[in-house]
Amino acid sequence: MNFALSAHIGFRYWRARKANAFASFITFFAVSGILLGVAALIVVSSVMNGLEGQxxxxxxxxxxxxxxHSEQALTDWEANVTDLTRLPGVLAATPSISTQAMVQSPSNISAIQVYGIYPEYEKVLEGKMQGMLNTHxxxxxxxxxxxxxxxxxxRRLGVSIGDKVRILSVEGVVYSPLGPVPSQRKFVVAGIFEMGSQVDASLAYVHxxxxxxxxxxxxGEIKHLRLYLADPFNAENLNTKVESQFTSHGIKVSTSDWRDTYGHLFSAVKMEKNMMSLMLSxxxxxxxxxxxxxxxxxVVDKTTDVAVLKTQGLSTSSVMGLFIFQGSLNAIIGLILGLVIGIGLTLNLNTMMNSVGISILGAGQSLPVQLEWSQxxxxVLxxxxITxxxxxxxxxxxxxVQPATALRYE
Structure with a gap:
């Protein structure tokens, strides 16, 4: 196939397409449709990526x-932490313990998840919790x-820093003649953090x-280590590697990750993002x-021209290349315009919305936007x-097209 010749003729046909006004009208809508589809896909995908990242x-x-989770106390947990941090994708590892509990104030009671931490080993967590207020x-x-x-x-408990609350743990229950008695102690509120998500209503940290x-x-017993990952979505791939680190030292452990508690939430976000992408596609x-x-x-309009070109020696593959080039040129124009408009809108989305007074997330909040070049x-591909x-x-x-049939009455 002579691609250069096919491209030259196809480009001439593309420039002369105004001879058929209706075909030009359809072509305009085809290019506009690709432009709008690509631009909308970029904007919506970037916003969904930002929401997911946030x-x-x-x-x-x-x-x-x-x-x-170890079945026995880790006698040399610091060495275990050193080994774990050498794994690709693991930022840090710290001792941790957790329990489900009830927290009670003079005015209310609520179910919570209590995490016990060593503050001196939680430097990574402090860096991640940008919204920590009033304390650390x-x-x-x-x-x-x-x-x-x-x-x-x-807020639900109606407490602030310095107030006392009572925490009742589901673990450590003792049995008395009056029945099971949960373990409980009074704690002083030393700080309040805000992450801007549902964890603000269900988490508490103690020593x-x-x-x-x-x-x-x-x-003093340490049976649990919590790991911080460069990409939390990679937790599934790290489970086996983490367990093998302990197995090689004769320690039997099991692992759990964030998917056990919040996996359904992120699965719903991922499904919503995929469905939006499908609809815009x-x-x-x-x-x-x-x-x-x-x-x-x-093709119908140029049947005679194609027949003449075939009589002059233009091959079948070159004829195909002629119209493929013409259609692809329309697609490329729409794609380039869509990329320019889509990326431009994405980068200036919040500025444009603020200029017209639109606030989707509420006053003073901007949409999180995250452009991913792989996406x-x-x-583009x-x-x-498709085109x-x-x-x-x-x-x-x-x-x-058969030249003899097409040129019979010419």
């Missing part, structure tokens, strides 16, 4: 991303029975040793059908593939 930071920055983990001291509550939880006393466990598919219509009309590559496939049928129809 959700990941606000929730997975406050809860254990991957937890190691250094306020937690062993034996002082201090607690850090989420902002929504503190590791205070948590052990609350749960009536042997002091249909705009591009409809535009591709318009390309088919425009090319079919062009841009898939959008998908658009090119290329749309040009094949009209090109095949043009290639089947």
């Amino acid at each position: 959700l990941k930071q606000r929730i997975l920055g406050a809860v254990p991303q991957l937890t190691v 983990f250094g306020e937690l001291e062993a034996g002082k029975y201090r607690v850090i509550l989420g902002s929504e939880l503190a 590791y040793e205070d948590a052990q006393r609350l749960m009536r466990q042997a002091p 249909l705009i591009i598919a409809v535009a591709a059908f318009n390309i088919v219509s425009a090319l079919v009309m062009m 841009m590559g898939w959008i 998908g658009t090119l593939v 290329f496939c749309a040009t094949i049928y009209p090109a095949l129809r043009a290639a089947k």
Whole structure:
């Protein structure tokens, strides 16, 4: 196939397409459809990526991303931590203990998840919790029975810093003649944090040793390590590697990660993002059908020209290339314009919304936007593939033109 010749003739046909006004009208809508589809796909995908990233930071920055559970106390846990941090994707590992509990104030009661931590080992977590207010983990001291509550939880309980709350643990229950008695202690609110997500209503942090006393466990024993990952979504791939680190030292452990508690939430976000992308991709598919219509009309209009070109020696593959080039050119124009408009709108989305007084998330809040270039590559590739496939049928129809039949009455 002489691609240069096919491209030259196809470009001339593309420039002269105004001879058929209706075909030009359909072509305009095909290019516009691709433009709108690509631009909308970029904007919506970027916003969904931003929302997912913000959700990941606000929730997975406050809860254990991957937890190691040992059946026996870890006698040399610091060495275990050193080995774990050498694994690719693991930022840090710290001792941790958790329990489900009830927290009670003079005015209300609420179910919570209590995490016991060593403040001196939680430097990574402090860096992740950008929304920590009024205090930091250094306020937690062993034996002082201090607690850090989420902002929504503190609001529900009607408490502030310095107030006392009672925490009742489901572990450490003792049985008396009157029945089971839960373990309970009074704690002083030492700080309030705000992550801007649902964890604000369900999490509390206390010192590791205070948590052990609350749960009536042997002091100083460390059976659980919480890991912080460079990408929490990679937790599934790290489970086996983490377990093998302990197995090689003869320690039997099991692992759990954030998917056990928040996996359904992120699965719903992922499904919503995929469905939005699918719906917007249909705009591009409809535009591709318009390309088919425009090319079919062009083939009908240029049947005589194709017959003459065939009599002059133009091969069947070159005839196909002629119309494939013409249809692909329309797709590329729409794609380039869509990329420019889509990226421009994405980068200036909040500025434009503020200028017209639109606030989707509420006053003073901006939409999180995150452009992913790999996603841009898939959008470009998908658009090119769909539009290329749309040009094949009209090109095949043009290639089947018989010169003798087409020129019989000329």
